[in-house]
Amino acid sequence: MSVTKRKKKMEKFDFVSNVIITLFAVLNLFPLYWLFTSSLKNSSDVVKMPPDWWPKSITFSNYVDIFQNQPALRWTFNSIYVSGATTILVIVIGSMAAYAFSKINFKFSNLIYIIFVSSLMIPKEIMIVPLFRIVQNFDMVNAYGGMIWPNVAGAFGVFLLKGFFDTTPNALREAARIDGASEWRTFTRIMLPIVKPGIGALFILNFVQVWNDYLWQLVVGQEKLMKTLMVGTATLMQDLNPNFAYKMAGATVAAIPMLIIFILFQRYFTSGITAGAVKE
């Protein structure tokens, strides 16, 4: 009797928790709703008190402003280019190293791997001064290269993909080698196709990470035309234009690509983020 009674009470606790969680989830999305609806208002409606919960008259003029008076299209291109190029480099270079650490027996491989993994915890931002001077020496300030290369240096790709290579059977590689395939051929034709899910997860995670990178790209892309979408959008906050709807339209433009990616690839996020974490 007392057991079932207690159980019922706990179920009530469970129910209440889930109500709170759902409420908070909806509340957590409210700022994005407010961002989106504000961007569709005109400059006086957006600051009207009491507020219109849904715009009385929808206007796209803020978006027109963003794309006409600001190089938002160029910023978007910059972001796509920098995120895409960084991610492709991370995958090419990282998969080669991950394969070597997982399958090839070479001297000091463990030690080198430990050093690579140790660097994962160090954010590049804290070394921003020396890093900036290096990029200056390469003449890569206000250039895509300066935004791309420092983001390739991190060993996250190696760490993530090594986990995937480790699950492939060694016999596969040995068989290919006995058949006379070179190491490179074995790697590109046999092993890479097997770890495709890992590459997919890495692609999305890395793309999003570079897309949302801020501080480093703020420092490297100083000219207006060389800013990425995130950095460019943030400059709207300091813009002399006092119209909040216009700033919100800029933030919406910056948010939409990531929302689309999230909706399309939700599955990869869950698997990718957890693959990078501790294995239970």
Place this chain on the structure above:
Amino acid sequence: MKLRRNIYAKENMTGYLFILPQMLVFLLFLVYPIFEGIRLSMYRINYQSETFVGFDNYLTLFHDPVFFKALVNTVVFVVFIVILTVGFALFVASAIFDKNARYVSFIRGSYYIPVMVSMVVMSMVWSFLLNPANGLISYFARDMGLGAVNLLGNPKTVMPVIIFVTFATNVGQAIILYIAAMIGVPKDLFEAAEVDGASRWQVILKILIPSVKPTTVYITIINIIAVLKIFVVIQLLTGGGPNNASVTLMYYLYNNAFKYNQLGVASAVGVIMFVITLLLSVPQLKSMLQDK
């Protein structure tokens, strides 16, 4: 014998060639900057001229009250944001992990979307919501008779507000990690406990939370390190103000480097942050390497 040695040599060679590209970018853009940062922290840098000053830059820091404010604020952010994130994510994940799959993915998505759209976008919305003249939150405060409130302009409220905004934006990642870990806990553990008459609360406390301990360690450490370099929300919401009430180490470093042109001092801040990061990441590295 000789043949065998040749095979080994060849295997070594192939291995090194495969890691060579990663090694080069790693050395150039990660390892070298660390050593260069340590060196620069002992120099006074004026455009092209560098003068060795020993530990003067560090002494300058220790005499600067703003540096201490930045250090204290950063520690406060780390402690509060990490505790809130781990606590709330545990609460959410343990309440929903065994529910209907569509419900789980709805909750997961709702909390993760702010992470996706990034701190820049979320900071912009919050700065609008919190704007003292025409923000929604200020409107409600006036409506409820609290008078004119300027949460970001008040040194007493600015820290809690930033803690909340950062926590609410980023908690989704911890929730995803916990849900995945909890779904992986073997079901028979719960069943055995239920047969013994354990309540849900007891199951969560005694079985679920201990089982996901490695995830807790991981989430704690990645969040400590992420909050340690907190920057975007400070730059876009407060600019470190009012009167340095919300300045952080990363913001202080950035201003010294790119506004006041104090590259040596900025490098010294970087070195201090590097040492802190290194010490904090030891437990995580240990567990990551033990897996292998």
